Amino acid sequence: MNSSTTVSAELGLRLVVPDSPTVPLLACLEYAADDPYAIRMAFYVGNDEPVEWIFARELLTIGIVRRVGDGDVQVWPVSPDSDHALNIALSSPFGNALFEAPLMPLADFLHRTYEIVAAGRESEFIDMEAELDNLLWPS
Numbered sequence: 001m002n003s004s005t006t007v008s009a010e011l012g013l014r015l016v017v018p019d020s021p022t023v024p025l026l027a028c029l030e031y032a033a034d035d036p037y038a039i040r041m042a043f044y045v046g047n048d049e050p051v052e053w054i055f056a057r058e059l060l061t062i063g064i065v066r067r068v069g070d071g072d073v074q075v076w077p078v079s080p081d082s083d084h085a086l087n088i089a090l091s092s093p094f095g096n097a098l099f100e101a102p103l104m105p106l107a108d109f110l111h112r113t114y115e116i117v118a119a120g121r122e123s124e125f126i127d128m129e130a131e132l133d134n135l136l137w138p139s
Helices: 057-063 103-116 128-136
Strands: 006-015 023-032 038-044 051-056 073-077 085-092 095-102
Touching: 006 103, 023 103, 038 057, 051 057, 057 073, 057 085, 057 103, 085 103, 095 103
Parallel strands: none
Antiparallel strands: 006 023, 006 095, 023 038, 038 051, 073 085, 085 095
16 A cells, blocks of 8 residues: 555544543554545554454544444544534444544544545445455455
């Protein structure tokens, strides 16, 4: 991948812990034109390997204005009047986590992804033949 087809950003998040102060942590966001629907978010917790989640770019985009998501990932504004932060809720068999993400750096990251691949043009960046080969002829 070259830098003209990828975007990355570090984002300071707050882990929301019931009945306790929020816990700051760092996440790395990555987007690549060769996987145009997905955003990878790696959470750094201590010295261990990062915990990575992959979810739809559109999920974050819609989540800026209203609650969206079914199942493992849900995104929504912290409050209807807030233009400062976004909630990101993650759920897995190992537990649940709620993060507050600062809106402006996240919106800037998303804007840069849409400069690489415009909304509605994602399918133009997928090599369908290669994807079908991967599905039909696994190595």
